[in-house]
Amino acid sequence: MIAAVDFCLSSPIPSWTILSHSDRRTSWRAAVSPIISAESNSLFQQSSRRRCLFYDMHKEVIPFAEAWSWQKSVVEERKTLIDSNEDGLDALIALQHQPVYTLGTASSENNLNFDIKNPPFPLYQTERGGEVTYHGPGQLVMYPIMNLRYQKMDLHWYLRALEEVVIRVLFSTFGLTASRVEGLTGVWVGDKKLAAIGIRVSRWLTYHGLALNVSTDLSPFKEIVPCGIRDRGVGSIKELLIGYDGDDGKLIDIAHDSLVKEFCQVFQVELCHQPISMLNH
Amino acid sequence: MAMASRFWASKAASYLKISTFNRAFASVVKDLRYADSHEWAKIDGNSATIGITDHAQDHLGDVVYVELPEVGVAVTQGSSFGAVESVKATSDINSPVSGKVVEVNQELSSSPGLVNGSPYEEGWIIKVELSNTNEVKSLMDSDQYSKFCEEEDNH
Numbered sequence: 001m002i003a004a005v006d007f008c009l010s011s012p013i014p015s016w017t018i019l020s021h022s023d024r025r026t027s028w029r030a031a032v033s034p035i036i037s038a039e040s041n042s043l044f045q046q047s048s049r050r051r052c053l054f055y056d057m058h059k060e061v062i063p064f065a066e067a068w069s070w071q072k073s074v075v076e077e078r079k080t081l082i083d084s085n086e087d088g089l090d091a092l093i094a095l096q097h098q099p100v101y102t103l104g105t106a107s108s109e110n111n112l113n114f115d116i117k118n119p120p121f122p123l124y125q126t127e128r129g130g131e132v133t134y135h136g137p138g139q140l141v142m143y144p145i146m147n148l149r150y151q152k153m154d155l156h157w158y159l160r161a162l163e164e165v166v167i168r169v170l171f172s173t174f175g176l177t178a179s180r181v182e183g184l185t186g187v188w189v190g191d192k193k194l195a196a197i198g199i200r201v202s203r204w205l206t207y208h209g210l211a212l213n214v215s216t217d218l219s220p221f222k223e224i225v226p227c228g229i230r231d232r233g234v235g236s237i238k239e240l241l242i243g244y245d246g247d248d249g250k251l252i253d254i255a256h257d258s259l260v261k262e263f264c265q266v267f268q269v270e271l272c273h274q275p276i277s278m279l280n281h
Numbered sequence: 282m283a284m285a286s287r288f289w290a291s292k293a294a295s296y297l298k299i300s301t302f303n304r305a306f307a308s309v310v311k312d313l314r315y316a317d318s319h320e321w322a323k324i325d326g327n328s329a330t331i332g333i334t335d336h337a338q339d340h341l342g343d344v345v346y347v348e349l350p351e352v353g354v355a356v357t358q359g360s361s362f363g364a365v366e367s368v369k370a371t372s373d374i375n376s377p378v379s380g381k382v383v384e385v386n387q388e389l390s391s392s393p394g395l396v397n398g399s400p401y402e403e404g405w406i407i408k409v410e411l412s413n414t415n416e417v418k419s420l421m422d423s424d425q426y427s428k429f430c431e432e433e434d435n436h
Contacts, residue, residue: 105364105371106346127364129371153433155370156342185369201372202361203318 050090050150052269055276057095058256059249061137064100064124067093070279071207074145078205082147090150090269093143093279094256097135099220104130104198111225120223128208130185130198131228138216138236138248140256142263143209151267153204159197162210163187165262166195169212173258176240184229187212192235196227214238214255215248307336309427310401314420316359316377317429321401324417329378332405333365333396336430341367344396347389347406354382356409358416363406365396374406378416384408 055070070093078088099121101112107125109116111132116123121134135141148158163180166187170176178189187195195212213236221234238244238251264271313321319337323330338344346366356362361373362382385407389395396404411417421429 104369105348105366127371128369129366130369154340155372156340156368159369183368197369199370200364201370203373203375 049264049268049270051272052144052146052264052267053089053091053274053278054260054271055091055093055274055279056260057093057276058140058252060095061098062095064097064102064122064135067095067097067141067143068124068126071143071145074279075202075205075207078145078147079203082203082205087147089272090147091145091274092263092271093145094260095141095143096137096139096252097141099134099136100124101132101134101220101224102126102128103132104128107131108228111228113223113225121220126200126208128198128200130196131226132224133196133198133211133226134220134224135211136216136220138238138252139211139213140252140259141209141211142259143207144263144267146206146267148201148204148206155199155201158199158206159185161266162197162199163195165259165266166210166212168262168266169255169258170194170237172262173254174237174241176237184227184232186227188232189235189240191232193226193229193232194235194237194240212237212255212259214252307334307339307430308401309335309423309430311423313401313423314377314417315423315426315429316375316420318359318375320375320377322377322417322420324411324414327411327414328383329380329409329411329417330405331377331407331409332400333374334426335400338397338400338404341365341370341372341397343367344393346371347393347396349385349387349389350382350407352382352385355412356380356382356407358419365393376407376409377420378409378411378413380409380412382407383410 074091081087101119101121101123103123103125105127108131114120151158163186167178170178170187170189176189178187178194181188185197186193195210197210199206199208213234215238216236218234218236226234237255238248260271310321313323315321315334319334321332321334344365344367348364350356350362356376356379358377358379359375362376363374364371365374386405388403389406398404
C-alpha cells in the first residue's frame, strides 16, 4: 500500500532509516548522511526504497565540463568500491547547462550545420551514446548515476525507464500526452522531441542521462540535426502550453519537482540531499 | 519426429561445438573462456582473441559503433579497453586477460554490425599478447558461462 503524498522539499525531517540488506554494503560516508523523507507531512517512513544521493542544482546554470568531471569522478570512486566488493549509493545530479553542444561516441559531423572547428557554442565529444544535441538554460538536465545491478541489468529497460519518468511528468503535471517512438530513444509530443536521452554504462554503472526542454530557447537546435533525425523537430513544454505567459523560473521549478517525484517512483528510490561541495572533494 | 530431429540437431551442435537448447537461446562456444562481463577469449598459446558473447550482443541490440583501442596499448584483466554503442547507450568492453594489444579488427569501424551477426568469428574485437597465462584459469568455461547467463537473466 502506498500513501499518496506531495513531495515537499521545504520542511525536511531528517531521519534514520533501517538499512536494507543491499544498503549494508554501502560506504561509511553515505551511511552518515541524513535522509529526507518523501513524505515530510506524514509520520510514515518508507524504509524499503534504496537511498539515492541528490545534488540539486536545478536553478543553476553549470558549465558542461564541470558537471562531466563530477560524473566521471563519482563513477571512478564507485568502481574502486565495487572492486573491493562494496559500493556507494546511487546519485542524481539535476542542473541546467550553459549553452553547449555535445557529441556521442558515434556522432557524425554530417549532423552539424557548422564547421566543427568553429562551433557557435563550446562543443564536447563525450563518451555517451547518441548523436549531437544542445544543452542550455531553460532545459532541465538529469544525470542519474545508478548501479543497474540494483535495478535491472538491461540497458533497454533503463532507457525506457528514463523515458517513463518524462512521459509521466508531461502528463501528470502539464496535461501533455507524450509518447515513445520505436528506434528513436527520447520523449516525443507529436513529432517534436521534448527530451533527449543518451547514456554511458561502465560495469553496470550508468552516467549521462536526460535533458528536458522546459523553457529552452530552441534556436541553437537549428545549427544541428538533433540526434541525427532530419525529419522531425524539437519542442519545449513552454511552447506547448497554450496561453502560458508566466514566469520561466516558476515553470522550471514545477517541472523539476515533478521530475524528481516521478524519478523516485520509477526507480523506487528515496532521495537524500547532499551539499554540492561533496562533488568537488 | 520432433525427438529425432532434436537428436540430430544436438549431434550437429556438438560436432560444431556450440551448445543449443539454452534457455536464453544465445549460443555459447565450447573451448572459449568467458568473463562475467560477457566477453570471450580464445586462447592460443601466448595470445588471445577477444570479443563479446552472443548473450551480450543480443542484450545490446544493434551495435552502431565500436570504440577500438590503439595497437600497442596495455590491457588489464577486468578493465575497460573499448566500448560498444547501441541505441543511445554506450557500454564499456572489459578485457578478460591482461597483456598488450597486437591487433584490432578494423572491419568493425565500417561494419559494427559484425558484432551482432558473428560475435565469435568475424565480430572479434582485439588480439592480445598475454602477460600472464595464469589469468585464464580465473575465466569461466562454456558450461559455467551458460549457467551464469541463465542465473543473470533470472535475476
